[in-house]
Amino acid sequence: MIVDSFLAEILDGIHQSGDEYRVALYVPGTKLNPRTSVRYTTVGEVGESYRDERGDMQSTGYKAGGQILTGRRLVRDGSVSFLDWDSPVWSRVSISAREVMIFNATRENRAVSVFEMDRTFISTNGDFIVELPEPTAKTAVVRIGRM
Numbered sequence: 001m002i003v004d005s006f007l008a009e010i011l012d013g014i015h016q017s018g019d020e021y022r023v024a025l026y027v028p029g030t031k032l033n034p035r036t037s038v039r040y041t042t043v044g045e046v047g048e049s050y051r052d053e054r055g056d057m058q059s060t061g062y063k064a065g066g067q068i069l070t071g072r073r074l075v076r077d078g079s080v081s082f083l084d085w086d087s088p089v090w091s092r093v094s095i096s097a098r099e100v101m102i103f104n105a106t107r108e109n110r111a112v113s114v115f116e117m118d119r120t121f122i123s124t125n126g127d128f129i130v131e132l133p134e135p136t137a138k139t140a141v142v143r144i145g146r147m
Contacts, residue, residue, distance in 0.1 A: 001034040001113060001114060001115055001141075002034060002112065002113050002142060002143070002144070003034045003035075003037045003038065003111045003112065003113060003114060004034060004035050005037075005038045005110065005111065006110070006111065006112050006113070007144070009107075009110060010144075014104075014107050014110065015104055015107060015110070015112070016106075016107075017072070017074070018106075019104050019105070019106035019107060020068055020104070020105040020106045021068070021069045021072065021085065021102060021103070021104055021105070021112065022040070022065065022066045022067060022068055022069060022102070022103055022104075022105045023066045023067060023069050023085075023088050023100060023101070023102050023103075023130065024040060024045055024046075024064075024065065024066030024100070024101045024103065025045065025046045025062065025066060025090075025095065025097035025099070025100060025128075025130070026044045026045055026046065026097060026098070026099035026100065026101065027044055027045075027046060027047075027096065027097060027098065027099075028096070028097075028098040028099070028120045029044075029098075030043070030044030030045075030098075030099045031044075031099075032044075032099050032100075032101055032114035032115075032116075033114065034113075034114055037101065037111045037114050038110070038111055039103070039108065039109045039110055039111055040065070040066075040101060040103040040105075040109035040110075040111060041101075042064055044099070045064060045066075046060065046062045046095045046096075046097050047060060047062070047095075048060055048062055048063060048064060050094070058094070060093055060094050060095050061090065061091075061092050061093035061094060061095070061125075062090060062093050062095050065105075066088075066101075067088055067090065068105075069085040069086070069088060069102065070085060070086050070088075071084075071085050071086035072084075072085050073085070073135070075135060075140075077136065077137040078137060078145075079145045079146040080137035080143055080144070080145030080146070081143070081144055081145055082135060082136075082137065082140035082141075082142055082143035082144070082145075083140065083141075083142040083143075084132065084135035084140055084141075084142075085132065087129055087130055087131050087132050088129070088130050088132075089127055089128070089129045089130075090123070090127065090128040090129075091127050092125055092126065092127075093123050093125070093126070093127075093128050094123060094124050094125050095122070095123055095128055096120055096121065096122040096123075097117070097120070097121060097128070098116055098117050098119070098120040098121070099114065099115070099116050099117070100114065100115050100116075100117065100130060101113070101114045102114075102141065102142065112142060113141050113142050115141060117130070
């Protein structure tokens with residue numbers, strides 16, 4: 001869901017096509033909110049390390065700040081325009097996440113969209129893929145227009 005601040009920021013020309021857009025993952029219960037999420041935050045973000053059963057610190061393979069989104073596409077379908085990217089993949093990570101934030105790293109980490117996946121996904125030393133919704137006028141993560 002697009003965050004409220006993004007709508008005004010597009011009218012101000014803040015977000016540009018050549019900017020670096022990133023995606024960050026958050027643990028269940030973070031409660032990212034499109035009304036109040038204004039900038040990327042580390043609060044609730046998936047951790048970079050954890051304690052194993054012996055109490056030793058282990059790396060999750062995830063880095064704070066998420067990862068760069070690639071394959072940006074701007075599409076217009078009737079009176080709706082939407083952005084889409086390739087589905088991001090974190091390789092060889094041990095994480096669980098349920099919430100997602102897309103943000104503009106070029107523009108002071110301003111939030112673009114936040115959403116909750118349909119369940120908590122877990123990866124144990126494997127690939128973690130965020131399957132972005134089908135890019136249509138009704139389902140794209142970032143869409144603006146009249147339906």
